[in-house]
Amino acid sequence: MVGIIGYGAYIPKNRIKTSEIARVWGKDPVNVEKGLGVIEKSVPSIDEDTITISATAAKYALKRAGIEPEKIGAIYIGSESHPYVVKPSGSVVAAALGCEGELRCADYEFACKAGTAAIQNVMGLIEGGYIDYGIAIGADTSQGAPGDALEYSAAAGGAAFVLSKDNKENIVTIEETLSYTTDTPDFWRREHQHYPQHGGRFTGEPAYFKHVGTATEMMMKRAGITPEDVDYVVFHMPNAKFPMTMAKKLGFSKEQIAPSLVVKEIGNTYSGSSLLGLTAVLDIAKPGEKILMTSYGSGAGSDSFYMTVEDAIERKRDLCPKTWEMVHEKRYVDYATYTKYRKKILMR
Amino acid sequence: MSVPRFWREIPYRYRLIGSYCENCKETFFPPREICPKCRRAGNIKNIKLEEEGEIFSYTVIRTAPPEFNTQTPYVVALIKLKNGPLILSQVTDCDVEDVEIGKKVRMVFRKISEDGEAGIINYGYKFVLAE
Ligand SMILES: [Zn+2]
Numbered sequence: 469m470v471g472i473i474g475y476g477a478y479i480p481k482n483r484i485k486t487s488e489i490a491r492v493w494g495k496d497p498v499n500v501e502k503g504l505g506v507i508e509k510s511v512p513s514i515d516e517d518t519i520t521i522s523a524t525a526a527k528y529a530l531k532r533a534g535i536e537p538e539k540i541g542a543i544y545i546g547s548e549s550h551p552y553v554v555k556p557s558g559s560v561v562a563a564a565l566g567c568e569g570e571l572r573c574a575d576y577e578f579a580c581k582a583g584t585a586a587i588q589n590v591m592g593l594i595e596g597g598y599i600d601y602g603i604a605i606g607a608d609t610s611q612g613a614p615g616d617a618l619e620y621s622a623a624a625g626g627a628a629f630v631l632s633k634d635n636k637e638n639i640v641t642i643e644e645t646l647s648y649t650t651d652t653p654d655f656w657r658r659e660h661q662h663y664p665q666h667g668g669r670f671t672g673e674p675a676y677f678k679h680v681g682t683a684t685e686m687m688m689k690r691a692g693i694t695p696e697d698v699d700y701v702v703f704h705m706p707n708a709k710f711p712m713t714m715a716k717k718l719g720f721s722k723e724q725i726a727p728s729l730v731v732k733e734i735g736n737t738y739s740g741s742s743l744l745g746l747t748a749v750l751d752i753a754k755p756g757e758k759i760l761m762t763s764y765g766s767g768a769g770s771d772s773f774y775m776t777v778e779d780a781i782e783r784k785r786d787l788c789p790k791t792w793e794m795v796h797e798k799r800y801v802d803y804a805t806y807t808k809y810r811k812k813i814l815m816r
Numbered sequence: 817m818s819v820p821r822f823w824r825e826i827p828y829r830y831r832l833i834g835s836y837c838e839n840c841k842e843t844f845f846p847p848r849e850i851c852p853k854c855r856r857a858g859n860i861k862n863i864k865l866e867e868e869g870e871i872f873s874y875t876v877i878r879t880a881p882p883e884f885n886t887q888t889p890y891v892v893a894l895i896k897l898k899n900g901p902l903i904l905s906q907v908t909d910c911d912v913e914d915v916e917i918g919k920k921v922r923m924v925f926r927k928i929s930e931d932g933e934a935g936i937i938n939y940g941y942k943f944v945l946a947e
Pocket residue numbers: 837838839840841842851852853854855858859
């Protein structure tokens with residue numbers, strides 16, 4: 469079966485506090501913080517974007533995989549903030565990693581679930597016998613319009629995974645994956661528009677909860693499991709409230725979801741969100757444990773994965789920086805610096 | 817910088833690929849096609865340089881060319897790579913007062929410059945403080 473032989477995370481070092489954004493827009497910081505469950509979010513440096521975040525996470529993933537970059541047969545990056553509209557992020561990342569020769573490459577888009585879609589597509593190529601190794605990445609440097617509710621949570625980060633088949637190097641084996649998709653207008657961004665639009669309260673029940681809930685229930689049925697059979701559950705994290713509410717609704721405990729909730733301290737990293745939850749879990753999971761992960765992408769759909777942790781995790785996880793370590797390695801920026809970094813100032 | 821020139825320089829800008837002369841055992845960065853010491857007697861090969869080093873010397877840029885003026889103040893340093901040559905690089909993600917000669921640094925992959933809002937984005941190596 470296909471598994472993950474290497475994983476890597478990357479979170480930019482800059483943070484802005486929820487209270488600092490609330491101060492600028494004259495909102496009550498305590499209310500906003502409580503409403504979202506997010507106390508601060510990551511902000512990319514002026515020289516960081518989806519390509520640099522992807523390259524860094526993928527470099528760590530390759531190191532943990534322990535294979536030469538030339539062996540990689542495919543590289544797919546899922547993001548809603550590819551720096552170019554035309555010109556793939558993947559080709560730059562491949563060059564930065566030293567992947568050469570026969571290489572499949574394309575960028576994926578499906579709001580916040582493009583990274584998990586990339587994993588599924590690499591799995592298919594490996595199962596089909598087209599490639600031996602492939603890299604799937606989910607990364608974003610997302611923006612909310614100034615003053616919009618999204619501005620409190622839209623953050624930056626990403627995670628990368630090297631996949632392979634029947635490999636004793638497997639960190640996890642992916643037992644099952646499935647997807648659930650409907651046409652739902654909860655969140656969108658048209659071409660040439662800088663900031664996304666969203667359907668306000670419409671984003672909760674008919675969008676996030678319906679898709680994550682349905683895909684997760686479909687997966688439990690397919691795998692023949694109940695919440696008690698799972699050690700860790702990971703959901704897409706647009707804020708801290710949604711995944712916690714989802715976990716409770718489906719019968720999972722706080723202990724099962726807590727290790728993945730990086731959103732509280734870095735915000736919503738979009739395509740990186742559920743995947744950074746997964747890397748946080750991989751940093752602590754023990755061989756034999758079970759992980760259930762379901763992503764969410766507006767528009768709308770969810771990809772669900774059921775995984776078993778393998779022995780190789782023990783000798784690989786310490787090779788690269790861990791996710792919560794990166795969450796805690798930070799420097800604060802104020803709103804003015806943040807607007808400069810995020811190019812929200814109109815320059816001459 | 818022109819697009820063709822940047823494209824030719826991708827291996828050394830993205831991955832710190834330098835040159836090594838098997839004759840005089842010297843390492844060069846940026847890479848050379850002919851060993852500047854041995855000339856014809858030299859035997860030049862590509863080599864992946866170490867991504868760790870320490871600050872040999874540095875300067876703080878407070879007045880920058882237009883494409884870098886949103887980044888001021890920033891640090892440009894001469895970095896002595898482990899087992900390698902001195903290279904010139906920006907030190908990013910730090911407060912300028914934290915930079916000191918002798919401090920350990922490691923390579924990161926970052927945006928170097930953008931040719932305006934519509935042009936090509938140039939990527940490459942920079943360094944961050946490793947301690
Ligand atoms: Zn020589």
